[in-house]
Amino acid sequence: MDIAILFLIIALSLLVIMFYADIFPKCSLCNRVKTRACFKIHKTSGILPGYKGNISVCRKCSRLYNIYNLNDYIKVRNIRKKAEMNVNLDL
Ligand SMILES: [Zn+2]
Numbered sequence: 165m166d167i168a169i170l171f172l173i174i175a176l177s178l179l180v181i182m183f184y185a186d187i188f189p190k191c192s193l194c195n196r197v198k199t200r201a202c203f204k205i206h207k208t209s210g211i212l213p214g215y216k217g218n219i220s221v222c223r224k225c226s227r228l229y230n231i232y233n234l235n236d237y238i239k240v241r242n243i244r245k246k247a248e249m250n251v252n253l254d255l
Contacts, residue, residue, distance in 0.1 A: 182213075185213070186206075186218070188200070189203055189206055189220035190215045190218075190220065191203070191220055191221060192220055192237070193221060193225040193229070193240070193241075193244075194225055202223055203220050203221065203222050203223065204222065204223050204226045205221040205226065205234065205237060207219050207234060
């Protein structure tokens with residue numbers, strides 16, 4: 165009985181660790197960790213586990229940058245990268 169409960173606890177904790185990035189995703193634009201309900205876009209982009217393999221955009225950022233799908237996010241990311249490059253060149 166005790167061994168069964170222990171095994172159950174270990175299995176549950178492993179599940180939580182495995183799906184932690186899906187339960188609490190990190191926004192790719194504002195870098196904040198929120199619950200899954202706060203996110204509008206949440207997609208797997210690669211084979212890497214954790215935050216690196218996911219693209220997530222929270223509702224606040226999607227409203228701020230008018231992001232409705234993944235292509236909009238890529239556009240915003242490219243604009244940001246270009247702006248950061250220009251700032252670095254000015255310095
Ligand atoms: Zn965000």
